[in-house]
Amino acid sequence: MSVQTQPQDQAAASASPVIELREVRVVHKTRTGGLFRPGLVKAVDGVDFTISRGETVGIVGESGCGKTTLARVLVGLQRPTSGEVLFRGRPLRYTAPERRELGRAVSVVFQDPATALNPRMIVREQLLDPLIVHGIGTPESRDARVRELIGLVGLPPSALEVLPRQISGGQRQRVAIARALALEPDVIVADEPTSALDVSVRAQVLNLLTDLKEGLGLGMIFISHDISTVRFVADRMAVMNAGKIVETGPSDAIFASPQHDYTRTLLSAVPTLL
Numbered sequence: 001m002s003v004q005t006q007p008q009d010q011a012a013a014s015a016s017p018v019i020e021l022r023e024v025r026v027v028h029k030t031r032t033g034g035l036f037r038p039g040l041v042k043a044v045d046g047v048d049f050t051i052s053r054g055e056t057v058g059i060v061g062e063s064g065c066g067k068t069t070l071a072r073v074l075v076g077l078q079r080p081t082s083g084e085v086l087f088r089g090r091p092l093r094y095t096a097p098e099r100r101e102l103g104r105a106v107s108v109v110f111q112d113p114a115t116a117l118n119p120r121m122i123v124r125e126q127l128l129d130p131l132i133v134h135g136i137g138t139p140e141s142r143d144a145r146v147r148e149l150i151g152l153v154g155l156p157p158s159a160l161e162v163l164p165r166q167i168s169g170g171q172r173q174r175v176a177i178a179r180a181l182a183l184e185p186d187v188i189v190a191d192e193p194t195s196a197l198d199v200s201v202r203a204q205v206l207n208l209l210t211d212l213k214e215g216l217g218l219g220m221i222f223i224s225h226d227i228s229t230v231r232f233v234a235d236r237m238a239v240m241n242a243g244k245i246v247e248t249g250p251s252d253a254i255f256a257s258p259q260h261d262y263t264r265t266l267l268s269a270v271p272t273l274l
């Protein structure tokens with residue numbers, strides 16, 4: 001099943017897809033098959049998926065359904081076992097220059113900012129790092145960009161001078177988001193970006209992500225096990241179960257009238273106020 005662009009996403013419809021997956025499968029080898037006999041897990045099982053600038057698509061499914069493996073395919077960290085990945089319309093061959101270009105165009109925000117950031121580098125260095133690695137700008141323009149980035153995520157310039165452990169979990173995730181924006185990506189993949197945070201700061205980080213993608217016209221793939229959070233962020237969602245996308249459509253329509261049994265199960269776990 002593919003995730004199609006809706007009429008309300010006119011701008012996105014006219015933009016060409018940044019990433020397109022066609023019948024993508026990823027099979028992992030595991031050690032659980034028995035002695036001398038590795039088992040195989042179909043983590044992603046025949047997924048079609050498209051994302052363009054300006055579009056937000058949520059991916060929802062319970063733990064182990066293949067969301068993170070799919071995210072890794074989307075950012076080029078995982079090669080599919082079969083199927084095709086198109087990057088800006090061309091089949092990805094995973095050459096070093098292509099991976100570099102993909103790394104610039106599609107960035108990722110992971111669940112836990114504590115592991116995404118280097119504990120020994122101050123925030124300024126963490127934000128400068130991608131700019132230096134990609135040879136972008138002069139020392140002066142990089143400094144200006146770093147100040148701009150920290151402002152974009154709602155932190156004061158003084159936050160540039162601290163180590164990750166000197167700020168809160170929510171502030172660390174803001175730094176991770178700033179880092180993900182450093183190379184002006186077309187698409188951000190946010191993989192459970194609020195799951196490791198205190199409940200009290202989750203909404204702030206979600207609001208920041210939605211404001212940024214609207215302000216910057218980014219594409220966003222928002223991944224979560226929580227269907228209510230996905231609905232809050234994404235106009236459209238893809239429901240994933242056992243490696244397959246079993247249902248896709250506007251988030252409100254899926255809430256109002258789920259078509260697949262698995263989606264109904266996810267919705268039955270959503271608390272209501274009545």
Ligand SMILES: Nc1ncnc2c1ncn2[C@@H]1O[C@H](COP(=O)(O)OP(=O)(O)OP(=O)(O)O)[C@@H](O)[C@H]1O
Nearest residue numbers: 028029030041043062063064065066067068069070
């Ligand atoms: N590197 C790996 N080697 C072997 N099996 C793996 C590997 N990565 C994932 N798997 C297995 O593939 C399946 C999908 O895992 P994946 O992490 O993509 O799902 P997920 O929906 O993101 O789950 P979670 O939210 O728990 O991370 C699971 O059965 C998992 O155990």
